[in-house]
Amino acid sequence: MNLLYLKYAVEVAACGSINKAAEKLYIGQPNLSRAIKELETSLGVSIFDRSSKGMEITPDGEVFLGYAKSILRQVDSVEGMFKKGSSTKLKFSISVPRASYIGTAFTSFSKMIGKDDDVKLYYREGGQLDAIRSILQDDYKLGIIRYAETFDRYYKSLLDDKELNYELVSEFKYKLLVSKKSRLTKLEKVTLSDLADFIEVMHADQTTSSPSLPDMKKDDLSEDIDIRRRIYIFERASQFELLSENTDTFMWVSPVPKKLLDSYNLTEIECTGNHKTYKDVIIYRNDYKLSQLDKLFISELCRIRREVFN
Numbered sequence: 001m002n003l004l005y006l007k008y009a010v011e012v013a014a015c016g017s018i019n020k021a022a023e024k025l026y027i028g029q030p031n032l033s034r035a036i037k038e039l040e041t042s043l044g045v046s047i048f049d050r051s052s053k054g055m056e057i058t059p060d061g062e063v064f065l066g067y068a069k070s071i072l073r074q075v076d077s078v079e080g081m082f083k084k085g086s087s088t089k090l091k092f093s094i095s096v097p098r099a100s101y102i103g104t105a106f107t108s109f110s111k112m113i114g115k116d117d118d119v120k121l122y123y124r125e126g127g128q129l130d131a132i133r134s135i136l137q138d139d140y141k142l143g144i145i146r147y148a149e150t151f152d153r154y155y156k157s158l159l160d161d162k163e164l165n166y167e168l169v170s171e172f173k174y175k176l177l178v179s180k181k182s183r184l185t186k187l188e189k190v191t192l193s194d195l196a197d198f199i200e201v202m203h204a205d206q207t208t209s210s211p212s213l214p215d216m217k218k219d220d221l222s223e224d225i226d227i228r229r230r231i232y233i234f235e236r237a238s239q240f241e242l243l244s245e246n247t248d249t250f251m252w253v254s255p256v257p258k259k260l261l262d263s264y265n266l267t268e269i270e271c272t273g274n275h276k277t278y279k280d281v282i283i284y285r286n287d288y289k290l291s292q293l294d295k296l297f298i299s300e301l302c303r304i305r306r307e308v309f310n
Contacts (some may be wrong), residue, residue: 001068003075005039006068008032009047013065032167033130066213074296078112079229093122093144095134098236099280101170102258105304109297115272119293127157135285136168138164142294144169146254149277157285169280170305174252175268181247184269194272196226201242201251213260240264254278255308 008025012032015021022029040047047061057065096102106123113119124134131143147155149171159166176195178184187194231249234238243249244264254266261267283300284290290298 002035003072004283005035006072008035009039010065010068010072012036012055012249013061014262016056016201018055020099020203022240030294032259040189044144063225067303068298074112074299078114078117078292078296079119090117090119090293091122091141092119092291092297093140094132094144094297095123095124095126095131096144096238097127097280098125099132099144099146099254100236100260101304102280102301103236103253104257104308105301106297108304109300112300114297131160131283132158132164135164135283140254141288141291142282142297144280144282146278146280149279155281163286164283164289165286166281168299169247169282170254170309171277171279172241172254172309173270173277174254175272176271177243177249177251177253177266179244180265180267182267183247184250184287185267188276190269190271192271195250195271196228197248198227199229199246200227201231201238201239240266254280257304257308 010019011025012018012021018033018036018133019029022032025032030191036048043064044066046058046106047064048055049058099113110121113121122140124130124140126134128145128147131140131145134140135143145155146288151226156166176184176190184194231242233242239251240260241264243266244249256266256268282301284294
């Protein structure tokens with residue numbers, strides 16, 4: 001999406017007129033009108049109703065302009081952080097679980113960094129202990145840990161002991177990620193027992209538990225099923241190829257962005273009998289003050305979470 005078009009739309013809304021907005025933006029009225037039309041076409045909605053009274057904002061336009069203004073504020077914030085002539089080098093670092101909605105938020109966040117900005121971004125994927133160690137030992141500033149709600153008290157106690165702040169990002173129940181051609185999509189209702197003849201795809205570090213909590217694996221969803229065939233992977237890219245090409249595979253996942261599902265011809269299925277709730281929690285040191293980059297990422301994370309989870 002063209003950022004310039006967002007600025008145009010916001011200005012037209014403020015002026016209520018193409019002509020007045022064109023004067024303020026120092027561009028020709030036909031060019032501005034064409035830009036707004038192209039923006040509406042790309043979105044598939046009408047932002048404005050044209051009338052003799054001027055440009056009136058539609059209900060869809062109200063929603064869009066709210067997002068547009070938020071994005072432009074964030075861009076202004078980034079530009080302010082990286083003024084020309086500044087010698088400040090900025091760093092953003094986070095260790096997270098392998099979650100598509102978090103990865104999508106990071107990708108969106110990375111696009112806000114200008115080509116002339118002096119900044120380093122570090123994005124690590126792994127288990128709960130990886131995220132905690134990254135902050136305590138590797139000077140990472142942020143982490144996101146995922147755990148079953150059953151262990152909420154344990155993790156809060158652990159984080160308090162390590163002097164780490166924690167804030168809830170999301171709560172969810174895992175869904176099944178499968179090919180759109182999977183036999184499971186033909187079932188009216190999928191139960192845990194239906195998965196016994198399928199191949200489960202798992203992250204190799206997914207079953208790694210804390211040494212102080214050896215019974216953690218008992219809360220694994222896979223423990224409820226007699227799965228005889230499993231494929232363990234260490235990185236995220238291969239999981240989508242596997243699930244897409246091998247219609248006998250499935251994977252337990254947090255909600256996945258629709259664009260990613262469509263790209264790999266995948267779909268999500270709810271499974272009857274899966275009653276376990278999981279939490280994604282963002283963590284950082286008690287004495288750490290969130291930077292502008294941190295806040296920008298968290299803002300994008302919350303935006304993507306609302307889109308994907310709703």
